[in-house]
Amino acid sequence: MMQKKIAAGLAVLLAAGTILGGCGESGAAGNDSVSDAAGNEAAALTEAKTTPYGRYPETITYTLAKMTGVNNSNLPEGETYEDNAYTRLIREIINVQNEDVYENYGDTYNVGISTMIATGNIADIMVVDQKTMNAMQKNDQLADLTEVYANCASDRIKDIYASYGEEILQGCTFDGKLMAFPETNISDGPNLLWVRKDWMEKLGLSVPETIDDVKHIALTFAEENPANQEMGNIGLAVSTTLYGGTGISSEYGMNLIFASFGAYPGRWLTDAEGMPVYGSVQPNVKDALGMLADWYQEGVLDRDFLIRTQDDIADLIAQGRCGIFFAPWWAPNNPLWRCHETDPEADWQPFLIRTGKDGSVRYCNEKLTGNYVVVRKGYEYPEIVPKILSVMFDYMRYSYDDPRGEFQQYYTGNIDPTARPLAINLDYNQALTICYENLQAALNGEKSEDELEILERSFEKVCRAYLENPKTASAEEWSAYLSRITACSLLSDEKIQRVNTIYPTRTKTTEAYRYTLKELESETFLKIIRGESELSSFDDFVKEWQEEGGDEIIQEMIQERKSLSSQEDQKTEEKAEQKAE
Numbered sequence: 001m002m003q004k005k006i007a008a009g010l011a012v013l014l015a016a017g018t019i020l021g022g023c024g025e026s027g028a029a030g031n032d033s034v035s036d037a038a039g040n041e042a043a044a045l046t047e048a049k050t051t052p053y054g055r056y057p058e059t060i061t062y063t064l065a066k067m068t069g070v071n072n073s074n075l076p077e078g079e080t081y082e083d084n085a086y087t088r089l090i091r092e093i094i095n096v097q098n099e100d101v102y103e104n105y106g107d108t109y110n111v112g113i114s115t116m117i118a119t120g121n122i123a124d125i126m127v128v129d130q131k132t133m134n135a136m137q138k139n140d141q142l143a144d145l146t147e148v149y150a151n152c153a154s155d156r157i158k159d160i161y162a163s164y165g166e167e168i169l170q171g172c173t174f175d176g177k178l179m180a181f182p183e184t185n186i187s188d189g190p191n192l193l194w195v196r197k198d199w200m201e202k203l204g205l206s207v208p209e210t211i212d213d214v215k216h217i218a219l220t221f222a223e224e225n226p227a228n229q230e231m232g233n234i235g236l237a238v239s240t241t242l243y244g245g246t247g248i249s250s251e252y253g254m255n256l257i258f259a260s261f262g263a264y265p266g267r268w269l270t271d272a273e274g275m276p277v278y279g280s281v282q283p284n285v286k287d288a289l290g291m292l293a294d295w296y297q298e299g300v301l302d303r304d305f306l307i308r309t310q311d312d313i314a315d316l317i318a319q320g321r322c323g324i325f326f327a328p329w330w331a332p333n334n335p336l337w338r339c340h341e342t343d344p345e346a347d348w349q350p351f352l353i354r355t356g357k358d359g360s361v362r363y364c365n366e367k368l369t370g371n372y373v374v375v376r377k378g379y380e381y382p383e384i385v386p387k388i389l390s391v392m393f394d395y396m397r398y399s400y401d402d403p404r405g406e407f408q409q410y411y412t413g414n415i416d417p418t419a420r421p422l423a424i425n426l427d428y429n430q431a432l433t434i435c436y437e438n439l440q441a442a443l444n445g446e447k448s449e450d451e452l453e454i455l456e457r458s459f460e461k462v463c464r465a466y467l468e469n470p471k472t473a474s475a476e477e478w479s480a481y482l483s484r485i486t487a488c489s490l491l492s493d494e495k496i497q498r499v500n501t502i503y504p505t506r507t508k509t510t511e512a513y514r515y516t517l518k519e520l521e522s523e524t525f526l527k528i529i530r531g532e533s534e535l536s537s538f539d540d541f542v543k544e545w546q547e548e549g550g551d552e553i554i555q556e557m558i559q560e561r562k563s564l565s566s567q568e569d570q571k572t573e574e575k576a577e578q579k580a581e
Contacts (some may be wrong), residue, residue, distance in 0.1 A: 008508035027154055048094065052154040052390040056095040059239065060381050065116060065126040067371075069418035076138050076409075085391065085406035086420045092470050093391050096384050098125075098421045105418065117141070122376045125385060126335035127423055131511075133172060133372045143375040144383045146178045153386035156394040163429040168368045181385055183424035186431045187498075188328045189491040190363035191255055192350040194336070196323035199226040209352050211260045218300045218324050227320040236295075236323035238305040238312045242525060251327045251335070252313055254292065255543040259355040259362045259499075261288040265525075267364050267501045268557075276502060276557040280521050281545055286538040289528045296529050305445055306526065318342050329432065333414070340475045350487045354495070361496045367503050374424050385422070393426040398452045408464035411458035436488035439463060443485075459484050509556050513549030520545060 047054035066081050067256045075084055081100055091097050104112050113132060116122055120140065136142050161169055164184060172180035193208055195217060200207075203224055205217055214236065221236035239252035243266050258265055263284035264490050271277050279285070302308070302322075314335035316322040319345060325331075329350070332340075336348050355362050371387075375382040402408055410419070417425055428434060435456055441447040442460045449457055459480050466477040473481075524541040527533035 004023055009013075015306075049381070052152050052157075052387055053093060053395065054387075055093065059091070059097070060096045061099050061102060062096065062124040062379075062381065062384060063101045064421060065113060065123040065421050066098070066103045066421070067127045067418055067423040068103050068171070069416040069423075070318055072107065073416035073419040075419050076415075077402060078415075081419070081421070084419055087412060089396060089400070089419065090388055090391050092108070093386050094384070094393060096388060097283045105385060112288045124376055124379045125422070126374055126376075127183075127371050128374055129371055130171070130369075133374055136374060137179055141377055142179045143379055143382050144179065145181065145375065145382055145385065146176075148383035149178050149181070149386055151386075152383040152390070154390040154394045156398065157386065157426065160426050160428055164368050171369065172372055180374045181389060182369035183371045183373075184426050184429070185366045185368060185370060186425075186427050187429055188250070188257075188330075188360050188366060189251065189432065190352070191250060191326045191328055192331070192487060192490060193256075193353050194325055194327055194331050194348055194350055194498040196221075196226075196346060197349040198320070198345065198347040199323045202226050208353060210354055212258060214299050214324070214353060215295060219298065221323045224298050229321050230318075230572075231321065234304070234316060234322050235300045235315070235324070236302065237322050238301050239310065239313070240308075240522075240526065242522075251310065251331070252325050254288075254326070255363065256326060256353055256355055257292060258285065258288045261285075261291075262362075263288045264364050264499060264501070265521075266500075268503065269499070269501055274561075276554060276561065278545075278550065279501075281542045281550065286535065289525060289538060290535050292529045293531060293535065297531060298568050301529075305427040306530065308510060314338065320346070329491060330483050332482040332487070334405045336482075337475050340478050344478075348482070350482075350490060352490045352493055352496075356497075359495050361493065362499055363496070364501045365498045367501075371424055373424060388422055389426060392420060392422070397455060400454060402454055407454050408458040408461070409456055412462055412480070434487055436440070436484065436492070438491075439484055443467065509549070510553050513553060517545055517549060520548070 006570055041057045044055070044057045048056040061351055068081060070246040073081075074083075079085075080105060081087075082098055087098060088326070095143065102112055102116065110129065110132070113126060113128055116126075117132070117136060117139075119129040128136070161182075161184070168182055168184065169178060172182055187384065193214060195208065200217065200219060203220055203226055205220060206213070218236040221233050225233050227233065237252045238254065241253065243253045243255045243258060244250045261284045263279065263282060265280040265285050269277050269279055273396075294299065296303070297456075308316075313322065317325070317335050320339075331350070332348070339346055339348065352361060354360065373385055376387055393526070396407065400407075409415075438447060438452055438456050439460055441461060442449065442452055442456070449460065452460055462477045462480040463485060466473045466481040520541065524533065524537060528535055528537060
C-alpha cells in the first residue's frame with residue numbers, strides 16, 4: 001500500500017515538474033528538488049525493507065493477533081498493548097506500529113486464533129503454537145521469511161538462534177524455506193530444593209544434598225511443626241502433574257525424585273540404537289513410584305496434594321505451613337515473593353540435590369521453543385518481524401540507554417513479557433549463566449554499569465540495594481538477589497548433566513491418542529502414590545498404553561526419524577557434489 005502511495009506521489013510530482021519546467025531556471029531548480037526528495041524517500045524505503053534498523057519514511061501499521069497476560073500484563077496505569085514502552089521504542093526506531101485486532105490469553109487465545117484461521121480472517125502477524133504453524137503451512141497461509149531473515153535480522157539475533165544449534169530453525173523450515181520465527185526457551189537447569197533455612201536451624205537439621213536428606217527434612221517439618229501452626233505443617237509440596245518441563249508446571253514437581261532412579265517420565269528419549277522411547281513406560285519409573293507411595297504413607301509428601309491447586313500451595317507457603325518444595329531458580333519471584341511480604345523473617349534458601357551416586361545432578365533439557373511468530377501470506381511488509389525482534393532483543397538490551405528508565409522499571413516492576421507486541425522471548429541458550437557472571441562481576445567491582453545490558457543493569461541496582469541492607473530489603477530486592485545470584489550460582493556446578501530429549505512432530509496419530517494416553521498415565525501414577533492401586537498396576541498401564549495407541553505413535557516416530565535421516569544424507573551428498581564441481 002505504501003509503495004502505491006509513493007508511486008502516485010511521484011506521478012504527481014513529475015507532472016508538476018513538467019509544468020514548472022517551462023517557467024525558467026526557478027522551475028528547473030524546483031524539479032531537481034522534487035526529484036531529490038522522491039529519491040531520498042525511495043532510498044529510505046529500500047533501506048528500511050532490507051536492513052534491521054532502517055526506518056520507514058511513513059509509519060507501517062500492521063494488524064496483530066495479540067497474546068496478552070492477566071491483569072493487563074501488570075502494565076503501568078494508562079498504558080495499553082498498543083501504547084507502552086515497547087511499542088513506543090519500536091515506533092521511534094523503525095516507525096512500525098501494531099493495531100491489535102484480537103487480544104486474549106491462555107487457551108482462549110488459541111481458540112480465537114483457530115477461529116481466525118478457519119474463517120480466513122487472518123491478522124498480518126500472529127504468535128501461534130507448533131500445531132497451528134504446521135496447519136497454516138500445509139494450507140499455504142504463511143509468508144516465506146527466508147530472505148527477510150537474512151536481510152533484516154541483526155547479527156546478534158542470528159547469534160542467539162545459533163546458540164541453540166541448527167534444530168531450532170529447522171523446526172520451522174519447510175522445503176528449505178523459513179516460514180516462522182521461533183521463540184527460544186533458555187536453559188533453566190535442574191529444579192532446586194527450596195527450604196526454610198530458619199526452620200532447619202531451629203530443628204538442628206543439616207544442609208540437604210541427597211534425596212534421603214529431602215525425605216528427612218520434609219518429614220521433620222511435618223512432624224515437628226516448627227512454626228507452631230494451629231493447623232500444622234505439611235511435608236514436601238507436590239503438584240498433581242508430578243513432573244513437568246519449563247514454566248509453572250515445573251513448580252512442586254517430582255522430576256528429581258524420578259531422576260534419582262534414572263527415570264524421566266513425560267519425556268521422549270532415545271534408546272541405545274537411537275530409536276525413540278517414551279520415558280513414562282520405562283521400568284525405572286515403577287521403582288520411583290514405589291518410593292513416592294512409601295513417602296505418601298509416611299507423611300513425607302503433603303497428604304492432601306491431590307485436592308490442591310498451584311494457588312493453594314502458594315497460599316500454604318505464604319501462611320508458613322509449608323517449608324520445603326522443588327522449583328526452578330525463579331521461585332523467589334513466584335511463589336516466594338508473597339511469603340517475603342507477609343513474613344520477612346522467613347529465610348528461604350535453594351539447594352542443589354544430587355540424583356546420582358557419583359554426585360551428579362541429572363535433568364532433562366527443555367524444549368527449545370514453544371511458540372512461533374508467523375506472517376500471513378501476501379502481507380506487504382513481512383520484514384517488520386525480524387526488525388521488531390532486532391529492536392526488542394538486540395538494540396533495546398545492548399545499545400539503548402533507556403533515558404527515561406522505563407525498561408528498568410519494567411524489569412524490576414514485574415511487568416509480564418506479554419506486554420511486548422510480539423509476546424515471545426529471544427535470548428541466548430546460556431542466558432542465565434551469562435547474566436549471573438556479569439552481575440557478579442559488577443557487584444564485585446570488576447565491571448562497570450555501562451558494560452551491562454539493560455536487563456543486567458536493572459538487576460544490578462536492586463541486587464546492590466539488597467546487599468547494602470538485607471534485613472530491610474524490599475521483596476523486589478530480596479527476590480532479585482535470591483534468584484539471580486544465590487540460585488543461579490548453583491547452576492554452574494560441574495556435576496550437572498543434561499539428558500537430551502526429543503520432541504516429535506505432532507501428527508494425526510499423536511493427536512488422536514495423546515490426551516487419552518496422558519489421562520491414563522496420570523490416573524495410574526496418582527492412584528499408585530495414594531495407595532489406591534498396587535504397584536503392579538504399573539505393568540498393566542504399560543501394556544494398555546502400548547495397545548491403546550502408544551506403539552502406533554512410536555512406529556510413526558521411527559518412520560519420521562528415518563525419513564529425516566534420509567533427507568540429511570541426501571543434503572550431505574548434494575553438498576559433496578557441489579564441492580567436487
